[in-house]
Amino acid sequence: MKYLSLAIATLSTLLLQSAVAIELKFAPPDFETDYGMPYLFTPQPDGRNTPWEALILFGALSATTWMVFKARSRRGLFAISVFSLLFFGFYRQGCICPVGSTQNVMAAVFLPNVGISWIIVAFFVLPLLFSLFFGRVFCASVCPLGAMQELVAIAPIRISPALERVLGLGKYLYLGLATLGVATGSGFFICRYDPFVRIYRMADNYSMLIAAALILLIGVFIARPYCRFLCPYGVLLGWMSRFSKHHLEIPPSPCVECRLCEDSCPYNAIDMPTPQHLVGDPAEGKRRVRKLLFLSPLFILLGALGGYMMYEPLSHMNPTVSLSERIAKEDRKLVQESILESETFRVEGKTAAELHTESLAIKEQFKIGSALLGAFMALIISIKLVELSVVKKRTIYEPHKETCFSCGRCYPYCPVEEGA
Amino acid sequence: MLEKKEFDKSDFIWRLSTTVTIVSGFFALLVFTLLLVNYLQIQRLDPVNHELLTQMRQDYANLPEKDMALAQRIRDLDLITRKAFFTSQTFLRIGAWTLLVCVSIFLIAFKNMIRWRPQLPDILDEPTANKEFLAYAQSRNLITWAGVGLLAGGMMTAELLEAKNAAAGESDAEEAVPEVVVVPPTWEEVQMEWPSFRGPGSNAIAHYTTAPATWDVEAGTNVLWKVESPMPGNNSPVVWGDRLYMAGADAEKREVYCYDVNSGELLWTTTLAPLPNTPAGDLDVMEDTGFAACTMVAHGSQVFATFANGDLVALDQDGKQMWGFNLGLPENHYGHSSSLIAYDNLLFVQYDQSEDGKLLGLDIATGKEVWSTPREKISWASPILAHTTLGPQLILSSEENADAYAPTTGALLWSEQCLGGEVAPSPAYANGMVFVANEYAVASGITLGGTAEAVETEVTWQFDELLPEVSSPVGDGTHFYFGTAIGDFVCLDAATGEERWVEEMDEGFYSSPILVGDRIYLGDMAGIMHIVKAGESFERLGAIDMGEPVYATPAFMDGRIYIRTESQLYCIEAS
Numbered sequence: 001m002k003y004l005s006l007a008i009a010t011l012s013t014l015l016l017q018s019a020v021a022i023e024l025k026f027a028p029p030d031f032e033t034d035y036g037m038p039y040l041f042t043p044q045p046d047g048r049n050t051p052w053e054a055l056i057l058f059g060a061l062s063a064t065t066w067m068v069f070k071a072r073s074r075r076g077l078f079a080i081s082v083f084s085l086l087f088f089g090f091y092r093q094g095c096i097c098p099v100g101s102t103q104n105v106m107a108a109v110f111l112p113n114v115g116i117s118w119i120i121v122a123f124f125v126l127p128l129l130f131s132l133f134f135g136r137v138f139c140a141s142v143c144p145l146g147a148m149q150e151l152v153a154i155a156p157i158r159i160s161p162a163l164e165r166v167l168g169l170g171k172y173l174y175l176g177l178a179t180l181g182v183a184t185g186s187g188f189f190i191c192r193y194d195p196f197v198r199i200y201r202m203a204d205n206y207s208m209l210i211a212a213a214l215i216l217l218i219g220v221f222i223a224r225p226y227c228r229f230l231c232p233y234g235v236l237l238g239w240m241s242r243f244s245k246h247h248l249e250i251p252p253s254p255c256v257e258c259r260l261c262e263d264s265c266p267y268n269a270i271d272m273p274t275p276q277h278l279v280g281d282p283a284e285g286k287r288r289v290r291k292l293l294f295l296s297p298l299f300i301l302l303g304a305l306g307g308y309m310m311y312e313p314l315s316h317m318n319p320t321v322s323l324s325e326r327i328a329k330e331d332r333k334l335v336q337e338s339i340l341e342s343e344t345f346r347v348e349g350k351t352a353a354e355l356h357t358e359s360l361a362i363k364e365q366f367k368i369g370s371a372l373l374g375a376f377m378a379l380i381i382s383i384k385l386v387e388l389s390v391v392k393k394r395t396i397y398e399p400h401k402e403t404c405f406s407c408g409r410c411y412p413y414c415p416v417e418e419g420a
Numbered sequence: 421m422l423e424k425k426e427f428d429k430s431d432f433i434w435r436l437s438t439t440v441t442i443v444s445g446f447f448a449l450l451v452f453t454l455l456l457v458n459y460l461q462i463q464r465l466d467p468v469n470h471e472l473l474t475q476m477r478q479d480y481a482n483l484p485e486k487d488m489a490l491a492q493r494i495r496d497l498d499l500i501t502r503k504a505f506f507t508s509q510t511f512l513r514i515g516a517w518t519l520l521v522c523v524s525i526f527l528i529a530f531k532n533m534i535r536w537r538p539q540l541p542d543i544l545d546e547p548t549a550n551k552e553f554l555a556y557a558q559s560r561n562l563i564t565w566a567g568v569g570l571l572a573g574g575m576m577t578a579e580l581l582e583a584k585n586a587a588a589g590e591s592d593a594e595e596a597v598p599e600v601v602v603v604p605p606t607w608e609e610v611q612m613e614w615p616s617f618r619g620p621g622s623n624a625i626a627h628y629t630t631a632p633a634t635w636d637v638e639a640g641t642n643v644l645w646k647v648e649s650p651m652p653g654n655n656s657p658v659v660w661g662d663r664l665y666m667a668g669a670d671a672e673k674r675e676v677y678c679y680d681v682n683s684g685e686l687l688w689t690t691t692l693a694p695l696p697n698t699p700a701g702d703l704d705v706m707e708d709t710g711f712a713a714c715t716m717v718a719h720g721s722q723v724f725a726t727f728a729n730g731d732l733v734a735l736d737q738d739g740k741q742m743w744g745f746n747l748g749l750p751e752n753h754y755g756h757s758s759s760l761i762a763y764d765n766l767l768f769v770q771y772d773q774s775e776d777g778k779l780l781g782l783d784i785a786t787g788k789e790v791w792s793t794p795r796e797k798i799s800w801a802s803p804i805l806a807h808t809t810l811g812p813q814l815i816l817s818s819e820e821n822a823d824a825y826a827p828t829t830g831a832l833l834w835s836e837q838c839l840g841g842e843v844a845p846s847p848a849y850a851n852g853m854v855f856v857a858n859e860y861a862v863a864s865g866i867t868l869g870g871t872a873e874a875v876e877t878e879v880t881w882q883f884d885e886l887l888p889e890v891s892s893p894v895g896d897g898t899h900f901y902f903g904t905a906i907g908d909f910v911c912l913d914a915a916t917g918e919e920r921w922v923e924e925m926d927e928g929f930y931s932s933p934i935l936v937g938d939r940i941y942l943g944d945m946a947g948i949m950h951i952v953k954a955g956e957s958f959e960r961l962g963a964i965d966m967g968e969p970v971y972a973t974p975a976f977m978d979g980r981i982y983i984r985t986e987s988q989l990y991c992i993e994a995s
Binding site: 160163166169173309313352354356357384388389 | 527534555556558559560561562566567570571574575577581582695743
């Protein structure tokens with residue numbers, strides 16, 4: 001039954017898209033009339049970001065915080081999720097969202113002559129500030145991307161914590177690639193490859209729509225796969241949340257260690273009490289940490305080297321680089337047909353040599369950027385290894401501040417009353 | 421403890437949810453099936469190119485006069501077809517939204533079905549915490565392997581993509597259809613020009629025999645014009661029509677120059693933009709070789725140039741790049757120096773390297789590889805195109821062999837193992853005999869025989885007393901002449917290999933001798949242009965000081981000599 005429902009959901013989304021595809025295929029009338037052809041390509045978002053939206057975001061974050069800390073209501077969070085999905089998702093068509101605003105901020109930092117409005121800054125900063133004080137309440141129910149995944153997570157299962165940690169490296173890689181993309185002027189990859197915005201706008205190419213359908217399909221069983229393994233903004237939220245002053249607590253009063261919540265979190269975000277009989281020799285852990293700290297610079301150097309070697313394929317993400325190579329192929333008659341981009345280039349009046357010089361300058365940027373990306377990934381892996389070598393003593397069940405989405409799934413499982 | 425509502429059970433809600441789940445699921449499936457059928461129908465519909473409509477349009481177009489009734493029928497039918505299409509499309513849109521609503525109801529009901537028949541959490545005997553703690557070590561291992569995988573995967577991807585791009589370039593080239601039509605010059609036309617290193621076919625024999633024998637660069641006597649070379653380069657000037665071409669380069673920049681042969685005016689300079697596959701990184705070449713040692717080819721409406729870093733370009737007569745690519749960074753410890761040569765519609769590149777050497781036959785219009793023949797040994801020599809009685813042969817020297825190839829196919833015609841050391845002098849051909857020589861080896865006279873299909877060769881004689889190091893030899897049919905790096909000007913009998921004369925000059929030779937009628941011109945490294953009479957005995961006809969070293973080989977046209985010295989380009993013409 002589960003599989004049937006998912007298949008129907010996926011195919012219906014694809015069929016919605018088919019209508020648009022057919023419309024695109026249909027040629028305009030071959031005689032002149034007053035009929036104006038409709039705009040058939042990806043609908044553009046409403047670019048008017050108003051202060052009201054920032055206020056609504058603030059309100060939603062505040063309401064979520066209240067639901068998480070005071071009401072401890074999963075239903076309340078569910079209701080806010082639905083609101084976020086409808087308002088930030090379908091009504092605002094997913095733009096601007098704090099996840100994408102990361103790139104606007106990066107662009108303002110890295111690129112000359114790129115400004116940023118204070119509303120975008122507010123969208124970027126507000127969830128981070130709330131995370132710093134209250135944990136990832138933005139992820140709980142305000143993020144339209146997370147809301148959609150939360151709603152389809154009907155039968156979530158827990159995956160192995162080790163696998164969770166490895167797959168979790170994906171979001172750091174995505175963040176690094178997105179930064180590289182913005183810093184080299186290659187584009188806003190987070191938005192370009194945002195699978196959910198296609199659903200909010202009911203349009204775009206099939207491949208992205210299929211990706212969205214697949215993520216939702218996976219999300220029925222492995223809840224919030226995008227948030228856990230891909231979301232680049234989640235990395236920043238996690239870092240803020242790690243140092244949060246207040247954070248969701250599973251029991252509102254002292255834990256009675258009933259173990260009912262043990263299996264309640266599908267995100268592996270509950271840190272269990274440390275079993276004393278398994279702690280082992282602390283000296284061995286210290287030795288391992290010392291070794292890792294000593295070897296970390298070497299790892300980072302290796303990472304930088306590996307990243308540097310990848311600069312050539314990575315540079316193809318840049319449209320100027322790929323166009324330059326396309327033009328060169330066309331000029332050498334290695335390809336028979338031109339593409340829209342190359343035809344446009346040829347009527348612009350720029351020479352292939354000028355384009356290629358630009359392309360080479362961009363590749364130089366990619367050399368540095370790719371090396372930094374490699375070093376960043378090596379640094380993250382080193383930190384993760386050190387973290388996994390240190391056993392923090394715990395006597396109760398508590399949420400892992402960095403990875404907990406404050407979704408409240410654990411609330412119903414805890415029998416402890418507030419003030420008990 | 422709290423009574424948790426989340427663990428309540430309700431048979432009524434569970435039954436209701438189950439019923440709604442089944443009904444909405446069935447309905448969703450039905451709508452989906454109908455939509456799928458409709459979708460497939462729309463896919464097949466092509467309202468604009470409807471068969472009947474197309475026929476009617478054709479009929480209308482063939483009518484001598486306008487038939488308004490037929491035009492109206494076409495419009496009516498066009499409208500009907502479009503309406504049918506859009507009706508189906510509207511059905512698809514409405515159906516798709518209906519389906520989405522059904523699926524939403526289905527999912528909500530399904531969620532409630534699970535909710536109202538919940539399972540209380542299982543508490544296992546062994547606390548989950550134990551497993552979690554043990555998973556730390558597993559996590560460390562997995563993350564370490566993920567890091568190694570990322571690093572190795574990244575490196576492998578980079579390598580694979582590079583290999584794929586290289587392969588794609590070659591395979592795409594096979595499918596390429598040339599759009600640019602280039603009419604190659606005939607061999608007769610080529611012989612009237614100075615198209616390549618050492619003239620037509622690189623045979624070192626001038627077509628015109630009217631070159632001046634006296635001039636004075638200091639006084640300007642018989643010097644038509646003189647210009648300064650913009651950039652260094654040991655390549656020799658080539659001439660086609662009223663244009664002279666040469667190249668210059670340093671580690672950073674590569675340029676091609678075109679001069680008016682009558683005035684010495686620089687008509688254009690093309691600075692090569694880095695080619696898409698030009699490898700990054702510094703290139704080390706020997707100072708004597710330089711970055712522009714390879715002589716260009718002028719071939720009808722095109723000129724071709726190659727440089728020490730392996731860049732190869734085709735330019736039109738206005739200096740516009742027609743095509744260009746990098747041959748791969750040369751594995752060559754002195755620096756790539758082999759000159760280009762062209763014949764008919766092919767450009768030949770002797771790319772002898774320490775590894776993966778090859779002889780290439782490229783289409784002059786597109787740069788597409790027509791054939792490629794592997795070469796096993798390195799060399800710094802240039803190919804010659806000998807028009808033998810057995811047909812045209814592309815003759816090459818390498819570290820070990822003298823080899824000949826069929827120009828049209830690249831097939832090896834013959835090979836003689838008679839060379840050794842680091843070979844820079846190119847072969848010479850005259851009167852059925854090939855002459856190859858190199859310092860630290862021997863000079864060999866190879867007689868060609870047999871048929872065009874089965875060429876037979878014989879090393880008729882060998883000579884090992886004086887040998888050229890860089891300068892290439894020339895033959896007039898009865899003798900072979902060459903200059904050595906220590907200043908010997910040598911003449912051997914072509915039939916026997918016996919020494920006819922040796923004249924010791926003050927300076928050695930890098931430039932190659934050219935036979936102009938019965939005279940031989942050869943410039944030395946001190947800048948003296950020696951003019952001697954070809955024949956059994958040595959007879960000096962002139963020794964003219966060019967003022968600075970001559971490394972390049974001059975170009976000889978009707979009544980003119982174009983000489984590139986270390987920093988200048990001269991046009992010598994008898995007044």
